[in-house]
Amino acid sequence: MSRNTFEMVAKTMSGLEEVLAEELTALGADNLQIGRRMVSFTGDQMLMYKANIHCRTALRILKPLFKFKAKNADEVYEEIKKFKWDDFLSEKNTFVIDEVVYSSLFTHSKFVAYRVKDGIADYFIQKTGKRPSVSITNPDIFINVHISENQCTVSLDSSGESLHKRGYRVAQTEAPLNEVLAAGMILKTGWRGECDFVDPMCGSGTLLIEAAMIAMNIPPGIYRPGFAFEKWPDFNQDLFDTIYQDDSNEREFKHKIYGSDILKSAIAISTENIKSAGVAKYIELKAMPFQQYKEAPSEKGILVTNPPYGERIKSDDLYGMYEMIGERLKHVFVGYTAWILSYRKDCFDKIGLKPSKKVPLINGSLECEFRRYDLFAGKKYDKKNKEEEQG
Incomplete structure (x- = not known):
């Protein structure tokens, strides 16, 4: 060759x-x-x-x-x-x-x-x-x-249609997250399937599906109908088939992915997309608002979510929603690492937690931040207090 x-x-x-x-x-x-x-x-x-x-x-x-x-x-x-x-x-x-x-x-x-x-x-x-x-x-x-x-x-x-068009999405909610951005967000967290993954505002399920594919190392291009290079004069069908059919690097995923959304219609759409991507057995879905979480699905895990930014929700409701996110993180998701994508500083302020990392990202045309929160037991960010409580 x-x-x-x-x-x-x-x-x-x-x-x-x-x-x-x-x-x-x-x-x-x-x-x-x-x-x-x-x-x-x-x-x-x-x-x-x-x-x-x-x-x-x-x-x-x-x-x-x-x-x-x-x-x-x-x-x-x-x-x-x-x-x-x-x-x-x-x-x-x-x-x-x-x-x-x-x-x-x-x-x-x-x-x-x-x-x-x-x-x-x-x-x-x-x-x-x-x-x-x-x-x-x-x-x-x-x-x-x-x-x-x-x-x-x-x-x-060589690609043709943009590679974010994976081929698994059969339906979508309003303003779904771009698949490339979703995968990039997860890879930025460092998570590769070592613990449970939660998205309590999952919309059409993009973060859940990309997480499942990352956890099992399933190539994102295998659902696509084709690539532009397949029509090039020098296209090598045998070489392409060898690469396409090689599943030797796929991994076992021993944990679970949990998704929920306040809208039943979003959960119906997520269900269709998850089935289309062939990852349904790893993902548990529930129609449920974030504020109804009384306990985390497991003791340890990662939470990654992309809440609404206020483009279609009134400001009062929006601030209340971000306060609720902060309150649930503090009380329900202790021991987790949470990552939130949003674009308004005043919304982040309402979460009421100090981020340990801020990553600038663009979502559509909006200059966003992807913030990490380490959710310790006890008083906020008082490490000594944390150690005493755990000791």
Whole structure:
């Protein structure tokens, strides 16, 4: 098997770059460089397939083809037209352009995409008299154009649809948590299945499912209908099948995952998604408000949750809810580590506990914090008191 190595770029969400770098290192990636919402690395075809199937915090895996400098869309067109496209495309193929532009020189990113499309079309027309078509739905080739000021990078997107679209979600509640963010949050806590996991505001069940997959080391890409690289001219079906079917790294999970939500409709949706992901036997669900927890499901565990932020709930109710979260954590979840994702400082203040860690994350367009609370017995954060009580 060829060991031809090449550069790749894994895209991710803000705040998850370090976790993604750890995932890529574990898969055997070399020459890692962490950037903004991305990690570049080198590897071979096998690693590219593995990164798509196994990386929980990657949104897409790009294979850069060429780089150039340009000051306007016409210069981009000229450079695109020069490239030898028939190594990757033919006039019979369909393609789509995804453009990402951070530049004061280029004000219309859509116009850049049109000029890239024109450049590719004209390259083929000059050679064959025919041109490949653009297709938004299910194209053969996904082309990514990234412009930062005057630096342009043209890549093949090996993933196709964003990798957060795992393939297990059959239904969703309003504003569900992105699967990549959910997995990243859990990996940030350090939990890998060593104790029980609780989400008392579970919505459509994303944290529960991602936790089960992490605990058992089930690759997140195995439910997907496909990847863009499967349509590439050099696609190696045998190699892909070997990686896809290898379950030698899966682990036994000896604990339990508990989820609850105030809405019965959310629990119904969670149930469907959990069944679809094949992890139902590890997850216990209950329609129940957080304030009704009288005891923790087990003596020790981790609690990870993403409560509402107040976009659709009145402020009075919101503050009361965060006070209730703090009160339940203090009285019911002693001995646990709790992690809460939210974006308003005044909401965090209402929890009334001092966080031991604050991790900045982005949820949608909101700049959030993921805060850790160590829930000791006795008075808050009085270690001596804690030791006396336990002694």
